[in-house]
Amino acid sequence: MELNRLNIQEARVKLDSGEITARELTEACLEQIAATNERLNAVLTLCTETARAEADEADKRLKAGERLPLLGIPYLCKDNIMAKNIRVTAASKILEDYIAPYDATVIKKLKEAGAILLGKTNLDEFAHGASTENSAYGPTKNPWDLSRVPGGSSGGSGAAVAADLCIFALGSDTGGSIRYPAAFCGVVGYKSAYGAVSRSGLLSMTSSTDVIGPLTKTVADAAIVYNVIAGFDELDATTYQGDRKVELNSDVKGLRIGLPKEYFVAGLDPEVKKSIDKVKEELEKAGATFGEVSLPYTDYGIPVYYIITPSEVSSNLARFDGIAWGFKAQETKDLQDFYKKSRGQGFGPEAKRRIMLGTFALSAGYFDAYYKKAQAVRTLICQDFENAFKDFDLLLTPTAPHPAFKIGEKNNDPLAMYLEDIYVTGASLAGVQAISIPTGLVEKDGVMLPIAGQLIAPRNSENKLFRAAMVWEDKIKINKTNFI
Amino acid sequence: MLTTEQIKHIANLARLELTAEEETKYGQQLSAVLDYVDKLSEVNTDKVLITSQTGGLVNAWRGDEVKPWDEAEVKVALAQGETADGQVKVKRVL
Numbered sequence: 322m323e324l325n326r327l328n329i330q331e332a333r334v335k336l337d338s339g340e341i342t343a344r345e346l347t348e349a350c351l352e353q354i355a356a357t358n359e360r361l362n363a364v365l366t367l368c369t370e371t372a373r374a375e376a377d378e379a380d381k382r383l384k385a386g387e388r389l390p391l392l393g394i395p396y397l398c399k400d401n402i403m404a405k406n407i408r409v410t411a412a413s414k415i416l417e418d419y420i421a422p423y424d425a426t427v428i429k430k431l432k433e434a435g436a437i438l439l440g441k442t443n444l445d446e447f448a449h450g451a452s453t454e455n456s457a458y459g460p461t462k463n464p465w466d467l468s469r470v471p472g473g474s475s476g477g478s479g480a481a482v483a484a485d486l487c488i489f490a491l492g493s494d495t496g497g498s499i500r501y502p503a504a505f506c507g508v509v510g511y512k513s514a515y516g517a518v519s520r521s522g523l524l525s526m527t528s529s530t531d532v533i534g535p536l537t538k539t540v541a542d543a544a545i546v547y548n549v550i551a552g553f554d555e556l557d558a559t560t561y562q563g564d565r566k567v568e569l570n571s572d573v574k575g576l577r578i579g580l581p582k583e584y585f586v587a588g589l590d591p592e593v594k595k596s597i598d599k600v601k602e603e604l605e606k607a608g609a610t611f612g613e614v615s616l617p618y619t620d621y622g623i624p625v626y627y628i629i630t631p632s633e634v635s636s637n638l639a640r641f642d643g644i645a646w647g648f649k650a651q652e653t654k655d656l657q658d659f660y661k662k663s664r665g666q667g668f669g670p671e672a673k674r675r676i677m678l679g680t681f682a683l684s685a686g687y688f689d690a691y692y693k694k695a696q697a698v699r700t701l702i703c704q705d706f707e708n709a710f711k712d713f714d715l716l717l718t719p720t721a722p723h724p725a726f727k728i729g730e731k732n733n734d735p736l737a738m739y740l741e742d743i744y745v746t747g748a749s750l751a752g753v754q755a756i757s758i759p760t761g762l763v764e765k766d767g768v769m770l771p772i773a774g775q776l777i778a779p780r781n782s783e784n785k786l787f788r789a790a791m792v793w794e795d796k797i798k799i800n801k802t803n804f805i
Numbered sequence: 806m807l808t809t810e811q812i813k814h815i816a817n818l819a820r821l822e823l824t825a826e827e828e829t830k831y832g833q834q835l836s837a838v839l840d841y842v843d844k845l846s847e848v849n850t851d852k853v854l855i856t857s858q859t860g861g862l863v864n865a866w867r868g869d870e871v872k873p874w875d876e877a878e879v880k881v882a883l884a885q886g887e888t889a890d891g892q893v894k895v896k897r898v899l
Binding site: 419423558559561620623625628642649653664677691694695699700701703736750751 | 807816819820822827831835837838839841842843845848850857859861862875878881882883886893898
């Protein structure tokens with residue numbers, strides 16, 4: 322048995338019974354990373370020594386009789402989340418060799434829970450992208466087909482979970498960045514409602530939509546991780562009070578699920594559509610009811626997102642000025658020249674494009690026409706969801722219009738890449754929660770690739786969301802070959 | 806369509822030094838994105854309030870208290886650039 326292939330619940334049973342140790346589980350993951358990372362480029366920083374120490378500590382706690390859901394479970398974390406005394410790159414040259422001075426709140430919670438941090442995963446620079454090709458450390462490869470992208474921006478985490486480099490991983494989702502790689506890699510990705518999980522210690526991208534969340538091998542695992550990382554945090558004023566624990570069960574009787582008609586249009590791969598129909602069928606058999614619903618402002622999701630996101634990005638990335646930390650340009654004339662050269666040479670192309678787009682949208686004379694306009698249309702998008710949730714408990718949609726595309730296929734056309742986010746930006750802009758779950762495999766050019774669907778739910782509806790997700794996963798399984 | 810002058814102006818506001826090649830390339834790419842974004846003008850938003858948050862929190866205040874922060878963490882935070890006498894050293898401003 323290769324222990325790294327276990328999910329959280331399976332590993333839990335073996336750890337608690339004493340059949341395996343946390344150290345053995347950790348070594349199995351480290352071995353898999355050593356054996357595959359050269360091909361995948363999923364992991365940017367390995368924490369071998371601290372991981373071993375954390376594993377031994379977890380074994381002591383287990384031996385002493387302590388029982389916690391994540392005690393002794395090894396994980397990987399997207400490299401835009403800070404873990405104390407470990408380098409954090411955001412996959413950008415501008416942060417090279419920056420050492421995180423403190424733990425993100427989620428990392429602190431996972432540490433206390435006894436989870437073991439194996440290392441940090443690759444991403445699009447500062448989480449700007451849908452393919453993980455925008456990393457200063459080279460693209461991550463999709464384990465199902467190494468010539469394809471893993472999705473982004475949490476592509477390192479998606480690939481790592483799919484190829485069993487860890488038991489689970491953390492990602493961040495600003496406009497699909499957990500759900501998209503989950504879909505392309507055939508794993509589960511959960512973006513909670515905005516404010517359910519603390520952002521303290523996450524390198525800010527779009528502060529009004531950034532959410533940290535799990536990428537896991539099963540739906541139940543996503544709930545287990547969420548239960549540990551969610552909750553109010555005084556270091557993040559946007560987190561909200563209240564018990565956020567998900568209770569797992571599979572009762573969907575009477576759940577009303579809406580199919581937004583604007584999500585099933587031209588451009589959607591018929592195989593993806595067919596696979597969503599199958600999900601509907603299974604959930605209907607289990608007792609859920611379905612109906613069509615309209616989210617009339619869906620088409621404006623991408624234009625709104627690509628004004629608001631660059632605007633917040635241009636503001637959030639203003640702090641990277643070469644002073645006090647990070648990349649510094651050499652041979653500069655004066656302070657202005659130093660700023661411009663450090664930033665011009667330190668940021669990659671997509672970060673520069675977004676900074677410029679945002680700077681333009683926020684500049685005098687254009688602010689009303691772009692930023693304010695986008696924030697007004699965003700209100701209409703939020704209202705779309707509010708109205709839909711008057712009649713339905715959940716919405717069922719595709720996550721991506723097609724399976725993973727080839728590396729290099731879209732990278733020279735930013736607009737084509739932005740349009741990839743068509744089904745995922747809505748939930749982010751409205752701050753509601755969504756989970757991406759595999760729906761099947763399709764053949765492309767002789768290889769089998771995963772496809773996925775998404776359930777969207779209002780804030781405070783975790784239990785309904787996970788109930789439907791549990792049934793879905795139980796009825797529709799994808800056979801993962803141990804491809805790598 | 807953004808002109809080269811506009812691109813230069815935006816790059817200056819954003820404190821980014823761009824090569825001539827980047828100016829041309831980003832100019833074209835950003836123009837394509839802005840053309841697409843112009844779709845927003847189809848929507849009548851005269852009577853729509855802008856979104857300022859989605860969390861629904863009201864007055865998320867906290868006490869204005871000074872709390873100690875771990876000294877070792879502060880040290881790591883401040884030791885990553887050039888320092889002199891325990892202070893972060895910056896480029897000459899004047």
